[in-house]
Amino acid sequence: MDLLRKLEILADAAKYDASCASSGTDKRSSLGAKDGVGSTEGMGICHAYAPDGRCISLLKVLLTNSCIYDCVYCINRRSSNVQRARFTVEEVVKLTLGFYRRNCIEGLFLSSGIISNPDYTMEQVVGVARTLREVHGFRGYIHLKTIPDADPLLMAEAGKYADRLSINIELPTEASLGALAPEKSIGDIKRSMGRMRLRIDEARAEKKAPRFAPAGQSTQVIVGADDSSDRAIMQMSTDLYGSYGLRRVYYSAFSPIPDSSSVLPPKAAPLVREHRLYQADWLLRFYGFAVDELATDTAGNMSLEIDPKLAWALEHRALFPVDLNSAPKEMLLRVPGLGVKTVDRLLASRRHRRIRMDDLSRLRLPVAKLMPFIVTADHHPGATLDCAKLAGRVAPKAVQGVLL
C-alpha cells in the first residue's frame, strides 16, 4: 500500500477524536539552534478548517487502525470491515516533518488501535515521539493518546516527549462503557488519569522533577451513543476536572460511522446538543454555575432551543434586572449575553463612566438579548421581565440550514 493511501485510511480512522488543541505548553524556539525545527509559544494555531467546522492544528493520525478491542461505537473495532493499514515509525516522522516545514501543522496527535497488548502499542507510539524529538530535534507540539495500565516506564517516557497526554473516557457511566466497550473500564481510565495528574503536578511543582506533559491531560466523551442525560455527562465532567485537573473535556456528538453496529442509534445525535454541553462546560468552569442549576427538564437534559445561560435566566427572573453600574461581578457573569471578557471590560469602564445603552452597542454586545435583563443609566426593562412571551422574544429564531 502506498503512503498516500495509508494516510487516507489512518487519518479517516482518527477523525472521531475532537481534540486538536496545541496550546498551553512550555515555550520553545529554534532560534540559535544548529538543527531541528519548530517552536511553541503558548497559543496554538489552527492552520486550516475542514468543512465540518473543526480546526486542523495537528497531523491527527493513528499509527494503525488494527485493534484487538471491540468498542461498538468505534470505526476501528476488531469486528468492523474497515480497510486496515499501518504506518511505520519513519513514515509518521516523515509526514510530520514535511507538513511542519510547509507550515501546515503545529505538530502531531498520535493515537493507535491496540495491537498485541497495551505495552507493545504504547512502545510504538512513544517510539514515534522519541524519534521526532531525539533524532530530528522536533520542537513542535506532540499529543499522544495513552493506554490505561501501560507500563509506568513507558508512561514516563511518553510524558517526557509529549506536550499533552490524553485518554478517552468515551462514555459517561460504567454501565454504558460495559455495554458498548466491554474491554474498557472506567476504573482503569480513572486510575490512569490519577497517575498522570500526580506526575504532571510533580513536574510543575518541582524544578528537578522530570519533564511531564506540560500541556496537561484531556479526555473525550461521546454524546448520544448511549442514553446518558446531560446531567450525568456534566457530573462526570465536574468530577474529572476536579479530580484529575484536566485541561479540557471534549464532547463529540455521536455520528454514524461506516459499517456501524446495529446496537447503535442509526442517526447522528444533534450537533446542537454537543454545542449546549460545551456552553455548559464553560458555565461550570468560568461562570460559577453548578450542575444542578443547568440541567432543566425532568430527564436531566438541557434545552436544545435556547442556550443554558438564557434558560437559567428565564427560570430566575426574580434575580433580574441586573444593574450594570452596580452589580457584583458574580451577578454580571449570569446575565445572558455577557461573557467573561465583556464583564471585565464593563467593570473597568464603570470606574470611569456610568454605563449607557450606546456604550453597549459600541462594545458590539447583543443589545436586544440583553435589554430585558439589565438596567443602565438610561434604560430599565420595566415589566418586560414579567411578560409571558419573553422567552419567545429573546430566543433565537429557528433557521433552516442551507446546503452550499
Added chain:
Amino acid sequence: MRAIVLNHVVDFGGWRTAARSAALDGVPPEETLWSVHETTDLFAEPPGAAPPSGAFSVSRALVELAATAIQASDPERFALLYALVWRAHRGEKHVLEDAADPLVQRVMRLAAAVRRDTHKMRAFVRFREVVADDTTRYVAWFEPDHYIVEANAPFFVRRFATMTWSILTPYRSAHWDGEALRLGEGAQRADVPDDDKLEAYWRAYFSSIFNPARLKVSAMTSEMPRKYWRNLPEAAAIPDLIRQSRERTATMVETPTVSPARAPRPAATLATLPQPGTQGALAAEAATCQLCGLYKHATQTVFGEGPADARLMLVGEQPGDQEDLAGRPFVGPAGQMLDRALAEAGIDRSTVYVTNAVKHFKFEPRGKRRIHATPDRAEIQVCRFWLDQERALVRPAVTILLGASAARAVLGRTVTISRERGRPIPLEGGQVMVTVHPSYLLRLPDQESQAREYAALVGDLRMAAGWV
C-alpha cells in the same frame, strides 16, 4: 497645522518621535496631518529631526497598543494613535481602561484586526519547497489585509530558524537565510512555484480528516474566509467535500450492518489470578467494591499494604486526594507526617501493615479541588467487611487506631480520643491503642501546639511498638 511624513507604512519609531514632539509643543490632534513617503532605503533612521527636548511618559499598555494598531491599513491610524497620546498627556492617564470610550474603542478595534490578521498569517502561510543546486529553500506567497509582515517575521524565524525561507506579499517580502532577516519590496504571486511534492498528501489529509456526517460550512468560513482559499492548497478539495457529504452520510446510515458476529472477549487466564485467601486476592476483590456509593466519584479502592505477617497494624480514616490518585495509603501530607513520626519512634514503616477504615476517598468538589469529607457511620460500617478480613489475615499483635473513624471501625463505638488515647485495650487476642490521626496535627493553627501534639503522637507510637 503640522505635517508629519513617515518613512514607511509601519514607521513606529518615526511616529513615536513625531507624536512626542507634537504633544510637547501642544499641537492638538486636529492640527496634525500624517502621511507616508516610502524611501527606497527601507527602515533607515528618521531623517535628521532632532529628538525633542523633554519627555513624558505614557502607560506601557498604550505603547504596546500603538505598536500593534500602527500596522493597520487604515490611513487614519497615525492620527488616531496621536489623539490617544494627546489625551494621556493631557491628564487622562488611564484612558485605555475605559473600553466604552469611542476613540479607545476604535483603536482597540484596529489592534484587534491586526492581531487577527497576524494570527491568520501564522496559520495560512504555506511554504513550497524549492530544490536547486543542492540547496533547499522554502517560499510562500501570502496576501495580508494589514501591514503585518515586519512585526510577524520574527515568529517565522523562531519556528523555522534552521531553514532558508522567503515569505512574499504584495507590499513587502521577508527573507531568512539561516542567519539574518532581510526585508525587501513587495512581490507577485507568480514569484512562487505553483506546486510542491507534499501538497497532494496534505490535500488527502485534509479530505480524510473531514467528517461528512457533521457538515458546518459557516463554522469553517468564519475562521477560514474564502479570501484565503486561493492561496491554500487544501482549499481546492472543499467544494467536492461539501457536495459529496450528504450522500456519504446517507450511505453510512442506510447500509445494513455487515459486521461479523462479535468475537469473544479473551478470558483472563487462571495463572494471572491471585490465589484465593491471600492478601493479593483480597485486594483484587476490593478493587471492584461497590458496597457503598463512594466508588462512583473516587478514582480507585485504596487497599491496605504491608507484610501479611506484620506484628503492628496502623488503621487510618480514609484515603485523601493524593492517596486516591496514587492508589496507596498514607502517601499525602498526612502520610508524610506519619512517616516522620514512625521513624522518630524507631518503627520501620516497611514492617507495618498500613490501612484505612474506609477504602474510597470521600470528598466535596470545590472548583478544581476536592475537600475531604468525613465518612459517615454507615460507610464505616459497610467497609468493615474489608477491614475485618485484613485484620483476620494479618492478625497483628498490636493495632494502632489513628483518629475517631478508625476507632469506630474497629471498636464499634464512639470513642473520645482525648479520654482513651495511649492505653492498651485488649481485643481478639491482641492489643489496640487509640491515638490522634496525623492530619489532626496538620490542622493545628500554631507551631507550638503542633510540636506538642507531634511529640505526643511519637510517644504513643513508641509505647505501642513496645507492646509488640
